[in-house]
Amino acid sequence: MPRWEQGSADRLTKAALELFEEQGFEDTSVVEIADRARVTTRTFFRYFPDKREVLFAESDRIRAALVRAILDAPEITEPLQVVITALTEFDWTGPGREVHRRRHAVIAANPGLLERELIKQNDIAIEFIQALQRRGIEEAAARLATRAGMQVFATAYARWVEGDGADLRELTDAAMALLRTLLPADPSGPSPAGPRSRAR
């Protein structure tokens, strides 16, 4: 699309975030968003079907890119690492960390948006699981690798958007190390029922 049109989409996204923060998602209308972005509502609807989708406009593209990264991973013997690598190597910095943080805060403040976000994340998980299975990973391993990997990444992402300085890959490595410390060492296989041995 022409540069000025891309400019409209960016301005609309920026205006929507500002208004959602100032007066809440529920109390913001498409007309207000368009006004603040200095475009017509007609222009708004050329980019987004409704105000909610301003927050989720990128999600299909992101999901497709992440799934592609899993399907194309050169090495699949460590599926959890493959999931984490796909997530950390994706370029999340596009709109800037600050926009991620604000989007995150708006979503967390609204149950309907949080619901939508959970569904989107679940959609990504389902496609990750299928992609890993297509790469030959057994279903239970594909599920666990996907969910644990996504959670490791979510832990890192939550810290990253808060902006404590570290980059996303370092934070992900730290979250992975944390998960490792949470798993009781058990080289001898599953422990019998009853009290568990203490790892620390």
Add this chain to the structure above:
Amino acid sequence: MPRWEQGSADRLTKAALELFEEQGFEDTSVVEIADRARVTTRTFFRYFPDKREVLFAESDRIRAALVRAILDAPEITEPLQVVITALTEFDWTGPGREVHRRRHAVIAANPGLLERELIKQNDIAIEFIQALQRRGIEEAAARLATRAGMQVFATAYARWVEGDGADLRELTDAAMALLRTLLPADPSGPSPAGPRSRAR
């Protein structure tokens, strides 16, 4: 409540599951559920606000019991194990494995129900995280322990409802062992960026 009333709730649940399976959730009405259970719709509404809640009637009670188990755990140094123990020691067998399997299948077949289930699971996760924090676990560890523990349990639960004979605790131990194999061993701390060492 009197025994005959408990009988009505059970009959309504059974009738609802049958109808959801036979003709789908969307195409089943409260009137049909009440008819099949041989009670009035008025009786239906004494137990459930709508047909959807037949599938989720137990969830508040279950969540409260699980959170209580975490708050009361004698030992908190292994939070992931505490989450898993709370989940596996809960008495899931109440309505029988077959009812769990059928409920699971009905929910998986309907996007709206799956959405509701995801929200309920997220609500449980949030309360687990808070409970672990009240027990002194740091937030990131509480999050990871909760999400990883719930996923380990979900993996076991999915196999359990399919009824391959093993009990839930054995299946959970197996899922935990699987998660352990998915984590590359890294006793020396976070690995540097770049290609990862292979654990196997």
